[in-house]
Amino acid sequence: MTALGAPRVSRAGDVGDRAPRRPVAVQRIIAGVVVLGMVAFGAWSLSELDFGWSAVPTSIANAAKVFQQMDPISFPAPGDLVYLIGLTVGIVILGTAVAAVISVPVAWIAAANTTPVAWSRWLGRGIGALTRAVPDVVIALAFSLTFALGSPLPGILALGIHSIGMISKLFADAIEQIDDGPRLAVRAAGGSRAQEFWSGVVPQVLPSWIAIALHRFDINLRGSAILGYAGVGGLGYAMKIAFGQFPTGYGRGLGIAIVIFALCVVLEVVSSTIRRNLLGVEPSGRGLGDRIVRRATRDRPAPSRPDGPAVTVASMSRRPWTPRRVRNTVWSLAAVALVVSSWWMAGVDFDDIAWNQVVPTLQSFWPPNLGSHTFADFGQALLVTVQVAFAAALLSLVLSVVIGSLAARNVAPTGAVRSVFRVVLVVFRGVPELVLAIFLIMVTGLGNQAGVVALAFGGIGLLGKLVADSFEEVPSGPEQALTAAGATRGQRYLAATLPQGLPSLVGNSLYLVDTNIRAATLLGIVGGGGVGYYLTNASTVLALHGQVTTLVAMVLVAVLAVEGLAAWMRRVYR
Secondary structure: OOOOOOOOOOOHHHHHHHOOOOOOOHHHHHHHHHHHHHHHHHHHHHHHOOOOHHHHHHHHHHHHHHHHHOOOOOOOOHHHHHHHHHHHHHHHHHHHHHHHHHHHHHHHHHOOOOOOOHHHHHHHHHHHHHHHHOOHHHHHHHHOOOEOOOOOHHHHHHHHHHHHHHHHHHHHHHHHOOOHHHHHHHHHOOOOHHHHHHHHHHHHHHHHHHHHHHHHHHHHHHHHHHHHHHOOOOHHHHHHHHHOOOOOOHHHHHHHHHHHHHHHHHHHHHHHHHHHHHHOOOOOOOOHHHHHHHHHHOOOOOOOOOOOOOOOHHHHHOOOOOHHHHHHHHHHHHHHHHHHHHHHHHOOOHHHEOHHHHHHHHHOOOOOOOOOOOHHHHHHHHHHHHHHHHHHHHHHHHHHHHHHHHOOOOOOOOHHHHHHHHHHHHHHHHOOHHHHHHHHHHHHOOOHHHHHHHHHHHHHHHHHHHHHHHHHOOOOHHHHHHHHOOOOHHHHHHHHHHHHHHHHHHHHHHHHHHHHHHHHOOHHHHOOOOHHHHHHHHHOOHHHHHHHHHHHHHHHHHHHHHHHHHHHHHHHHO
């Protein structure tokens, strides 16, 4: 023993014993191995699909020949173009509105804190997963058998049913993250479950519901082009007809594709403006546009009235009509009017439904079967679809990290650089992936390789934006500490920004894989392979609908596996 107050001689072993040790996170190690395995699978998929630069010169030569043979780029007549745009926008708005409404009860039973009983939560989640797994064009092809030719109802129902999955899932996630205080207060006051939901839950998640629905509207607009290949009218159908007239129709097809791209970009800006006004998010940039919006929409204090009426309890209980409340009310009424006018633009007519064919069509999907094919045939097709999804996601990931980083406010060297790369991401998101795939397959004949390029192109816009947003939201403390220590911009990025944003990057990449699997199933419709090839053939013949059920079930298993992996990754990296 040492005397009281005498200095104790430290030993190296004591220091090692007293030093805090970070516990070994076995799950993190496993997660890291899984991530590396998925990257390796993506690289292997690129090689299996014969994706390489050797075919580029031949493809360029083929494209040059096609461009020489086709007519100049042209557009439909102004009246026809306005009609096609109105029909397309009307179908997309109605389909998204139907999904947004139906997603409310589905999300209510799917959220853990609002579901009435335990089994109903799995029912809600199952409905969401099933509707996400069935491609919208397959639904449209099936519905086209029971509707008159050219009716917009198959497109509206297809977009609506397919969108329920995404909207209800994200809406249920938002419900699970609310403050339970208001909901429990309503329950303590004797309120019913319905009163708990509408008074204690909906006011908290309404902004999220609006944002999710508007985001889905953007996705549906880009995907509406493929519905033309199911006979649904609008820009997509006009483009299909034009591309089918080789080579003279290619100029008109490219013109319609340009219109679709411009429409996607314009309506994305419009939906962003609606989100900003309805959700109360003020523009924070220093550009001229942001300054004009701030000046036009800022709340001005009401002039003082010393001789005005006295403040009473009744007047205090009434919500004042502030400029923000007036704006929100105007935007809400405009949204309702837009949905109503979309009914007229789409030309909906329930007389188009062949009611005597509805029940036989539904019965034709059961029981599932393989038809003249084998399970190995369908399994190989599913493998090709998954390979296309992972290969495209890998290409998107590599480029998105670079572009998304430079689009983040805390990474870009200047504000001008950030603005340029934000515009680049808008351009990438504005080009519908399947429109690009149609063009590449028709011009170059690359099949699945063209699908990989198209999905990777669209994935850069989606993943790059998510990367930029997640990097801007990382805690600034480590970045500021490294800057104070004299670290360079690159050192700060590699040591603080990227490590903090890595969990979000992994989760968003898995979300992109999930999205790509569903999008890759559609490539068979425009000349690609995989599951989409068999789905296209089976969807158009009533006797083959049992094969559709089998293929959809296989895609559903793949989607659920990716979703489960993504959920586990989020828990590990939380």
